[in-house]
Amino acid sequence: MIGARFLLLTLLVFAAGGWARRFRPPLAAYFAAGLVTVALEMLVLAAFGVRWNAFVLLAAPVAVLVAQLRGYAVTRQEVNRVTAQPRNRATGIITILALLIFASAVISASATSGDFVFFWGSKGQRFGSERMLDTQFLRDPDHAVMHPDYPPLVPLYYAWTMLGASELDWFGAMASAVLFLALAAAAVSGFTRDHRFAALFASMFALLCIRNSVAGNAEPALLFFEAVALGALFARNDEVAAIALAGAALTKIEGGVFVILAIALLGRRWRVALFPLLTLAAWLLFAKTHGLLDSYVPREELSIRYLLPSIGQLLREMSFGLWYAPWIAVALPVFLGNARRAVPYALAALGFLGFMAVIYARPEAHMEWSAQRVLMTPLVVLFFGAIAAQNGHAVTQSRGSATLPRGRVTA
Amino acid sequence: MAANYISVTCGSNAYATKRAAIPSRAMRDRLTSLTVVLFSAAFVVLAAREHLARGGPSGARTVMSHSGMAPERAEAGLLLLQYANRTLPPYARVAVVKPNGRWDDAGMLAVAHGQLARQHPVPASSLDAGGDPPDFVVAVDAPLADPRYERIHEAPTGGIWKRVR
Numbered sequence: 001m002i003g004a005r006f007l008l009l010t011l012l013v014f015a016a017g018g019w020a021r022r023f024r025p026p027l028a029a030y031f032a033a034g035l036v037t038v039a040l041e042m043l044v045l046a047a048f049g050v051r052w053n054a055f056v057l058l059a060a061p062v063a064v065l066v067a068q069l070r071g072y073a074v075t076r077q078e079v080n081r082v083t084a085q086p087r088n089r090a091t092g093i094i095t096i097l098a099l100l101i102f103a104s105a106v107i108s109a110s111a112t113s114g115d116f117v118f119f120w121g122s123k124g125q126r127f128g129s130e131r132m133l134d135t136q137f138l139r140d141p142d143h144a145v146m147h148p149d150y151p152p153l154v155p156l157y158y159a160w161t162m163l164g165a166s167e168l169d170w171f172g173a174m175a176s177a178v179l180f181l182a183l184a185a186a187a188v189s190g191f192t193r194d195h196r197f198a199a200l201f202a203s204m205f206a207l208l209c210i211r212n213s214v215a216g217n218a219e220p221a222l223l224f225f226e227a228v229a230l231g232a233l234f235a236r237n238d239e240v241a242a243i244a245l246a247g248a249a250l251t252k253i254e255g256g257v258f259v260i261l262a263i264a265l266l267g268r269r270w271r272v273a274l275f276p277l278l279t280l281a282a283w284l285l286f287a288k289t290h291g292l293l294d295s296y297v298p299r300e301e302l303s304i305r306y307l308l309p310s311i312g313q314l315l316r317e318m319s320f321g322l323w324y325a326p327w328i329a330v331a332l333p334v335f336l337g338n339a340r341r342a343v344p345y346a347l348a349a350l351g352f353l354g355f356m357a358v359i360y361a362r363p364e365a366h367m368e369w370s371a372q373r374v375l376m377t378p379l380v381v382l383f384f385g386a387i388a389a390q391n392g393h394a395v396t397q398s399r400g401s402a403t404l405p406r407g408r409v410t411a
Numbered sequence: 412m413a414a415n416y417i418s419v420t421c422g423s424n425a426y427a428t429k430r431a432a433i434p435s436r437a438m439r440d441r442l443t444s445l446t447v448v449l450f451s452a453a454f455v456v457l458a459a460r461e462h463l464a465r466g467g468p469s470g471a472r473t474v475m476s477h478s479g480m481a482p483e484r485a486e487a488g489l490l491l492l493q494y495a496n497r498t499l500p501p502y503a504r505v506a507v508v509k510p511n512g513r514w515d516d517a518g519m520l521a522v523a524h525g526q527l528a529r530q531h532p533v534p535a536s537s538l539d540a541g542g543d544p545p546d547f548v549v550a551v552d553a554p555l556a557d558p559r560y561e562r563i564h565e566a567p568t569g570g571i572w573k574r575v576r
Contacts (some may be wrong), residue, residue: 015561088444094451098458105462109471111479118518121474122525129528142534145517146524161481167528170474196447203454210461213478322457329450336443390443 007174009161010179018065023239025232026190028183032228032240035221036247036289037061038160040279043250046133047286053131054163073114074259091199098199102206103178105217112174116216117144117331124158131159132154149292151283153250154218159374173216176365180220181205184227191231192387195335199382201227204326205376212373219373220252222258229262230384234391238271245276249283256280257355258377261348306361313355314336318370326379330386337389345385349378449551487568488551494564495549495571501529504545510534510553519551548572 012025017034027032045052073287105111113120123146133156138148158173181202189198205223214220229244245262247254259280275384276357287293320326334342356374360367448558462468466477473493475485491562499505509515523532532547533545538557547557551569554562560572 042436090448091451094448094455098451098455101455101458101462104460104468105465106469108462108466108469108475108477109474110462110465110469112474113473114479114485115477117525118521122521125525125528142517142520142536143524146521168525168527174474196444196451200447200454201450203451203458207458207461208455210458210465215478216474226560323449325453329446332450333443334438336446361515 002172002175003169005163005165006161006169010172010176012058013157015065015333016061019059019061019068020069020240020243021065025237025240026187028187028224029232030242031179031183031241032225032247034061034222035153035157036243036250036279039156039247039250040282042127042133042156042159043152043177043283043286044192045287046135051131057110057160057163057233073104080250088195091195094199095195095202098176098203098206099182102181102209103175103211106175106178110178110225111210111213111215113213113217113244115301116174118153119150120172120217121168122146123152123155124162124173127152127155128159128162128168129166130247135292136149139291141233149220151250151252151255151286153247154221154226157221165313175210175215177215177217177220180224181209184224187224187228188387191228191235191237192391194233194387194390197383197387197390204329204379204383207322208320208326208372208376208379212376217373218252219376222248223376224252225255226258226380230266231379233262233267233272234384236399238267238269241267241272242275245272246279247352249276249280254352254355254374257352258381259383261351262268265348265351285325288350299312302361303363304361306365307357307364310361310365310367313356313367314353314360314371317367318375320372320375327382329381330383333386334382334396337386337391339389340392342382342385345381349381349385352378352381377388431510437529442486447485458483460548472572484552485566486565489526491551491566491568491571492523492549494528494566495547496527499527499530499571503530503547504537504543504546506529506535506537506545507549507551508538508555509551511556524547544574546574548574 013034014030015034017030017032018035019037023029024322037060041057041060042052045056050056077125092394102111123138128136130137133152137143138146157176158168159171162168184205184350185198185202188201189195192198209220209223212219225244225247229241229248232238232244245259245267259276263276268275284293284296318324318327334346356371362372469477471477473489475489479485481504495505505523505527507519507527509519513535518531520534530547534541536545537543537545538548545557548557548560549569549571554570557572559574559576561575562570563573564571571574
């Protein structure tokens with residue numbers, strides 16, 4: 001069962017992200033800000049070889065939060081009335097049902113990834129017991145199978161939940177997948193105020209997460225950061241978008257690719273780009289300094305002659321074993337709305353698919369092992385394209401303006 | 412769409428244009444809602460079906476009890492490691508090895524680092540000639556054929572062996 005310590009320390013992540021309050025984000029963004037804060041603090045401490053503790057990790061974010069609360073006038077936050085859809089009982093029930101089914105599958109340990117016990121959880125256990133991001137451990141050739149150079153946010157989150165304990169709460173860590181999906185769906189709802197798409201998001205990704213057995217892995221966390229980032233970009237909340245993009249960069253290697261595509265095609269503003277690019281650069285610098293950059297340089301030679309077979313297999317994997325239903329589900333709202341608004345999202349998704357085709361263009365690619373998990377990223381991007389297409393439609397209808405909504409939104 | 416609206420507000424035939432445009436938009440909205448709700452409901456049904464196909468709601472003794480290609484073996488293996496974690500002395504040097512599957516030594520070490528939180532996992536290669544033999548060995552799937560060790564615990568998926576010489 002999930003322990004009280006795990007629950008308490010997970011709740012404290014929201015507190016660690018409390019400093020993001022000034023950007024008036026939905027609740028989910030506090031968790032994103034908290035995770036990024038804690039992970040960056042741990043990374044900085046590791047760079048100086050200092051072990052962490054709760055006081056060191058919480059002191060800075062809590063101080064910032066307290067400073068903000070002084071004289072903070074509680075005002076009713078602006079709701080984006082442009083895209084706001086009336087709450088619908090059917091979509092609410094679907095969202096809750098999807099999350100309950102996913103929670104049941106995860107708690108029953110029927111959606112757990114083998115990688116969780118091989119390296120995501122094991123690295124968390126190691127970092128937590130050593131109270132530092134143990135680069136000496138990662139560099140050991142005996143531990144090469146644990147992917148030492150994978151971005152560290154998820155193991156660092158697990159290590160965070162071990163503060164004051166010597167053992168990881170494995171059930172809690174596994175169940176965090178449910179929290180990530182629930183918060184991602186809440187971010188969709190909070191940023192867009194379109195509860196129909198929150199239901200679609202929750203149901204579609206609950207299904208894909210069960211089918212791909214990702215509980216305990218970094219995919220749920222990446223999905224969460226992507227949803228917050230794209231939601232914030234949609235709502236023109238640049239600061240929160242930047243925070244979530246930084247989280248994506250620290251979560252998985254493909255998160256870095258997502259960050260670059262999202263900045264290049266969707267958030268071409270320095271306020272969006274600066275923080276995530278600096279974070280990505282800081283992590284790469286840290287990894288290079290400590291000799292942890294193996295996976296960024298594929299072991300096998302990439303070859304153009306494998307590109308066509310790679311594209312062919314990628315197209316087959318894109319069906320998700322569901323007759324391409326997830327793609328159809330997001331494409332139909334695009335064509336029912338203003339499809340032109342979805343073009344940047346489609347380009348970003350295509351760019352990501354291109355990246356996948358290239359990176360799998362090698363003799364021992366084993367695309368069937370991982371492609372459907374990685375494909376969730378372009379699917380999320382296109383999902384927000386559907387929301388943008390629908391929003392363009394709503395804007396014209398309710399405001400008589402073709403501009404995207406400005407101003408921050410709240411859950 | 413925007414052009415339609417401009418004509419609604421600025422044109423002399425504004426009223427007529429507005430009447431022509433709105434039903435189309437409303438219909439698209441309804442179609443979108445219908446599409447999204449239908450797909451969402453279908454995904455929920457498929458998720459429930461997938462969950463049931465994997466055994467449905469059930470208690471789990473380990474995080475891998477109903478996952479992977481061989482959940483029973485994974486569960487038994489993790490239970491054995493949990494037992495080792497509870498019973499072996501803290502800081503003892505422990506190797507986890509599949510005697511009949513040495514190709515998986517690195518994977519076993521990775522799992523050991525997660526599960527043996529109180530002990531000090533060491534590579535299975537430490538059992539080989541010239542290595543520094545560990546205090547204990549958790550042998551998975553097959554007995555350990557090494558005269559330096561004797562079995563102190565037996566489980567369905569393997570056993571724990573202690574160094575005696």
